[in-house]
Each structure stands twice: as C-alpha cells, then as structure tokens.
Amino acid sequence: MIKLQAIGNLGKDCVTNTVNGKNVINFNVAHTEKFKDAQGNQKDKTIWVECAYWTDRTGIAPYLRKGTQVYVEGTPDIRTYSKNDGTTGVSLTLRVLSIQLLGSRTEGGDNQGGGYSNNNNTSYAAPSNNAVPAAATSGGNYGEPMDDLPF
Incomplete structure (x- = not known):
C-alpha cells in the first residue's frame, strides 16, 4: 500500500455528492x-x-471551506485526461482515509482543529476540543495546585 500525506489549504468549498448510495466529499x-x-x-x-x-x-x-488548512492522508492515484487543446493532462488524486482540520484563514473565525478518520469505514475520531488540562499539583501533596501555572 502506498500512503500519501499532505498539508495544505482548500482551494474552494467542498462538494458533497451521493454516488451509488455512498456519500463522497470532494475537495x-x-x-x-x-x-x-x-x-x-x-x-x-x-x-x-x-x-x-x-x-x-x-x-x-x-x-x-476555501482557505481552511487541512492534513489529509490516504492512497494516491494518478489520472489522465484529454485537455481542450488535444494534449493529455495528468492530475494527482487522493482517496482520503483520514482528515484533520488545522486552521482557517477566515476573519473572525476560530482556528480550532479537529480530526475525522474513516479507516476502512470502521473507525471515527470525533473533533478534538482544546481541553484545559487538569490542574497540576506540587510535590507529593495532591491537594495543592501549583502557583506557577502559565495561564
């Protein structure tokens, strides 16, 4: 199996279609x-x-959405097609197995990311929220929080 990983920005909004009863998100x-x-x-x-x-x-x-930075992972495929001028064009396509949102260029939007995966249609990772870690404790006394927390 060949696996391709890419980090980049979406060039336009995604399109969701149904093909033979299955959903596909194209972007x-x-x-x-x-x-x-x-x-x-x-x-x-x-x-x-x-x-x-x-x-x-x-x-x-x-x-x-257009401009959103994502991490995608999947299996690559090279497709050839005929251009209008008669020459042959080549495009790199990716059958996505997992995707993770990394950020957005939109103004006023939040840059929180989350991951989704669909490995063999059996697993799914829900979006991760930026959870605040549990309060750290000092020394062996687990009842007292540390005073030098960076936030």
Whole structure:
C-alpha cells in the first residue's frame, strides 16, 4: 500500500455528492513551496491534490471551506485526461482515509482543529476540543495546585 500525506489549504468549498448510495466529499488541497532558482530569484511552486473522502459521516463538510488548512492522508492515484487543446493532462488524486482540520484563514473565525478518520469505514475520531488540562499539583501533596501555572 502506498500512503500519501499532505498539508495544505482548500482551494474552494467542498462538494458533497451521493454516488451509488455512498456519500463522497470532494475537495482540493494546494501546497505551495518557495525556492530560489539558479539565478537566485524567488519562485513559488504549487501542487494541487484532488481529494475524494468516501464516508457516511459527512459532519465535517461544513468546515471544509476555501482557505481552511487541512492534513489529509490516504492512497494516491494518478489520472489522465484529454485537455481542450488535444494534449493529455495528468492530475494527482487522493482517496482520503483520514482528515484533520488545522486552521482557517477566515476573519473572525476560530482556528480550532479537529480530526475525522474513516479507516476502512470502521473507525471515527470525533473533533478534538482544546481541553484545559487538569490542574497540576506540587510535590507529593495532591491537594495543592501549583502557583506557577502559565495561564
């Protein structure tokens, strides 16, 4: 099995469809790398990955909006197609097995992330909330909280 992992931003809002009675969430993820060419000029290279997340749990769909940063993991597939000018195009697609929200570029929105996974349609990780850790205790006395907490 070949596994592909990608971190990037969604190029547009996701689309949820039903194909042969199964739900699929389609979206694309872009990752841009910055580098310098031989002359020392700053260049950008963007790679787009088309993603298909086959799942019965479509609760993540409202959060998959343009600009949202995600981590996706799954199995890759290369697809070829004919372009309008007669040449052959190639696209990298990913059958998503797990996805995690990393953040958002939206103004006024929160940047909380959460993870969803659908490994062989048997497991599911609910969104993680930024839980406050239990109060730390000092020394062997478990009744007294520490005074030097950073918050």
